[in-house]
Amino acid sequence: MENQGDTSNKTSAAGLRIAADDFRLPLNYQKLKKQISHTSSFSKTSNFLNQKSQVCDDAIEFCEELLSYDGFQTFRTVHFFIHEKGKSFASKYEISKSAFSSKELHVNEFNQLFQAIKKSKNRSFGQEALKGFTFDILGTFLAREFSLGNHNIILVVSRNDFLSQTNIEKKAFSELSKVIAPYFEIILDKELQIQQFRHIKLAYEHLPYKVLLSQDKSPNFKKLPSAKYFKLEALESLDKADIFHQERIGLLGELLNTLKHELSNPLFGLQLSAEILCHEIEDEDSRIFMEEIASSIRRSQSIISNFTEFYTTSESLKSRDIERMVHEVFTLTKSQSRNILKTFETIGEKDEGFILEANSVWLAQIIFNLVVNSAQALNQTDATDAKILVRAKLRHPFELHVIDNGPGADEEEVQKIFRPFYTTKEKGTGLGLAISQSLAAKLGGKIEYIAQGQGAHFVLRLGT
Amino acid sequence: MKILVVEDEILIQKSLQIFLQKRGAEVDVSSNGKGAIEMILNKEYDRVVCDLMLQDITGFDVIEEAKSKYTLEEISKLFVIITAYSSEQVLEKASTYNCEVLNKPFSDMQEALDIMMSKKGKA
Numbered sequence: 001m002e003n004q005g006d007t008s009n010k011t012s013a014a015g016l017r018i019a020a021d022d023f024r025l026p027l028n029y030q031k032l033k034k035q036i037s038h039t040s041s042f043s044k045t046s047n048f049l050n051q052k053s054q055v056c057d058d059a060i061e062f063c064e065e066l067l068s069y070d071g072f073q074t075f076r077t078v079h080f081f082i083h084e085k086g087k088s089f090a091s092k093y094e095i096s097k098s099a100f101s102s103k104e105l106h107v108n109e110f111n112q113l114f115q116a117i118k119k120s121k122n123r124s125f126g127q128e129a130l131k132g133f134t135f136d137i138l139g140t141f142l143a144r145e146f147s148l149g150n151h152n153i154i155l156v157v158s159r160n161d162f163l164s165q166t167n168i169e170k171k172a173f174s175e176l177s178k179v180i181a182p183y184f185e186i187i188l189d190k191e192l193q194i195q196q197f198r199h200i201k202l203a204y205e206h207l208p209y210k211v212l213l214s215q216d217k218s219p220n221f222k223k224l225p226s227a228k229y230f231k232l233e234a235l236e237s238l239d240k241a242d243i244f245h246q247e248r249i250g251l252l253g254e255l256l257n258t259l260k261h262e263l264s265n266p267l268f269g270l271q272l273s274a275e276i277l278c279h280e281i282e283d284e285d286s287r288i289f290m291e292e293i294a295s296s297i298r299r300s301q302s303i304i305s306n307f308t309e310f311y312t313t314s315e316s317l318k319s320r321d322i323e324r325m326v327h328e329v330f331t332l333t334k335s336q337s338r339n340i341l342k343t344f345e346t347i348g349e350k351d352e353g354f355i356l357e358a359n360s361v362w363l364a365q366i367i368f369n370l371v372v373n374s375a376q377a378l379n380q381t382d383a384t385d386a387k388i389l390v391r392a393k394l395r396h397p398f399e400l401h402v403i404d405n406g407p408g409a410d411e412e413e414v415q416k417i418f419r420p421f422y423t424t425k426e427k428g429t430g431l432g433l434a435i436s437q438s439l440a441a442k443l444g445g446k447i448e449y450i451a452q453g454q455g456a457h458f459v460l461r462l463g464t
Numbered sequence: 465m466k467i468l469v470v471e472d473e474i475l476i477q478k479s480l481q482i483f484l485q486k487r488g489a490e491v492d493v494s495s496n497g498k499g500a501i502e503m504i505l506n507k508e509y510d511r512v513v514c515d516l517m518l519q520d521i522t523g524f525d526v527i528e529e530a531k532s533k534y535t536l537e538e539i540s541k542l543f544v545i546i547t548a549y550s551s552e553q554v555l556e557k558a559s560t561y562n563c564e565v566l567n568k569p570f571s572d573m574q575e576a577l578d579i580m581m582s583k584k585g586k587a
Contacts, residue, residue: 085552108555108567115559265548268569269475275573276482301569 018204018213022226044070045175053183062187063095063155071172072157079137079156083110084192090152114152117145140164144177148185150192155180202315202359260304267304270297303331314360319350319394325360326390329367337375340386351395358398358462362439366447367400369436370458374404376425377456381406397464398445405455414449436460465489465581466507470500470514470526471546476568480513480580483573487581497521501529509542513580516547516554523547527561539563544580 048069056062063078076096083090090110092103141158142165157173159165165173204211210233214221221229274294281287317325326344330337356363371388378386386405393399409417409424416422418437433447440447445462467489471477474495481491492507494500497518504512504526512530516523527543534542540562547554548568558565570576 107552108565111552111555111559112565115556261549265473265476265568268548269473269477269479271569272479272483272573273475276479 022224022228046179049180049183053187058191059184059187060093060095067097069176071168074159074169075157076160077158081110081154083107083152085150114145114154117143117154142173146181151188153184263304267297267301315357317356317358317360319354322392325364326367329371333371333375336372340375340378340388342388344390347391347393354395356398358443362443366436366439366460369432370402373432374402374406374456377406378404398462400460403457408454408456417449465510467491467511467513468503468509469493472519483577484580487577489581497526500526504530505533511544511580512542513544513546516545524557
């Protein structure tokens with residue numbers, strides 16, 4: 001025991017923190033370095049790539065640098081397609097000396113293009129060659145696909161004109177293509193590593209445990225991939241209800257994904273047959289009836305696809321995502337808030353570039369709980385003009401207000417309102433606000449009750 | 465034009481049949497893979513619109529069986545694959561046959577029908 005106490009003292013004294021090096025994330029550095037050093041000794045191309053890959057922070061920058069490659073002087077634009085394996089979307093970047101743009105495309109589209117290029121013999125294309133692809137490249141181009149450890153990528157260079165490539169250009173591109181793969185791999189894996197570490201750190205920060213770190217091996221400590229050791233210690237005030245809730249949300253996400261796959265096919269069948277019947281039915285009343293059915297089907301389709309988005313975890317939210325989230329909450333709480341007018345508005349000016357770094361599922365859960373809380377309170381009244389207003393400040397520091405014109409809470413109630421199992425409602429569990437408050441704490445924020453004339457007013461503040 | 469629609473979701477199957485008939489095609493349907501194979505081997509079709517997830521076997525099994533009658537090139541033009549769940553693996557496999565692949569639900573119904581009715585299949 002003494003030993004353990006000793007270790008935890010050391011932990012705090014040394015100020016040990018989790019670092020990226022503590023995890024051996026999927027990097028093939030050694031193997032790749034070998035490949036590179038093998039080719040670099042005798043090639044001008046490799047020298048160029050060595051130099052450029054070291055000064056570039058990401059693949060986009062690296063692509064831009066490629067335009068300065070000897071033999072590439074005539075090329076104006078690099079199109080770079082990238083798909084991280086396992087993701088349902090790929091990205092396309094258009095990079096030239098003076099401009100840059102990006103676009104998302106479906107993985108199917110990416111894969112079709114990937115296969116088409118893989119199959120072509122000379123990798124030189126005109127407009128005709130890849131007809132049918134939504135592929136806005138002007139004129140003729142040279143393309144090459146690469147399958148890397150964690151990504152599939154496509155590199156395309158073009159002059160933005162319709163003349164076919166010269167032999168010099170073809171030769172330069174082919175030389176470059178031969179050796180460029182490991183450089184892309186290193187740069188992309190590094191990007192991936194940074195991203196993954198961000199995830200690990202987030203999980204680490206939100207673990208319902210205290211993590212003790214040590215430099216030395218002590219009893220009950222486990223080894224990290226690095227030289228450090230760690231041990232998990234349960235937090236004293238571990239809120240069981242909260243953990244169950246987290247698990248339930250996770251499970252729900254999986255369930256919804258399965259549901260989406262199982263439901264989308266029959267819904268598609270209903271959509272098609274309803275479309276046909278809308279045209280066939282001659283009786284006016286029946287036709288209108290059928291159109292209602294068709295529109296309900298379309299709504300079901302969009303709910304099921306939004307649902308899964310709603311439960312997809314993301315760590316950074318744009319203004320648009322937050323707005324969409326609030327509207328999604330309105331849809332999801334419809335059964336509880338049928339006769340309540342729900343409005344969303346932004347407070348003050350919107351910062352278009354605003355990005356909120358927060359777990360989307362938790363944030364959605366908080367908004368959901370607050371809206372349901374208001375709706376339930378309103379449903380107990382006989383008010384005919386029941387209203388819920390959600391107002392968000394879409395700039396730093398983020399604020400989200402949920403305001404209703406229900407009974408509100410008196411001073412005594414306000415003291416207890418966030419306590420678990422405290423409720424004023426007939427069917428309440430007393431967990432909604434308690435869970436929301438603990439989720440807010442995990443997001444580094446707080447929910448407060450603002451006492452005002454009439455109704456309830458909650459505000460969530462993050463990043464203050 | 466003679467088309468076989470292989471799809472186990474009855475409403476999708478019937479709707480496609482009607483849509484294609486309206487465009488002048490002669491349409492046979494099958495709800496399962498084994499029946500489809502029999503029809504492909506015993507009749508002549510200009511196009512087979514085939515779902516991948518069938519109750520008995522997969523659409524890929526149907527294509528494999530069709531190989532006993534058609535060359536690879538003919539197969540690439542004969543089949544149009546329709547699928548609700550297109551993972552990378554599925555698409556990669558589909559691309560080995562070089563067939564047209566359509567995702568359900570179709571984002572553009574008319575375009576999907578155009579592809580099913582096209583003379584050549586995949587360009």
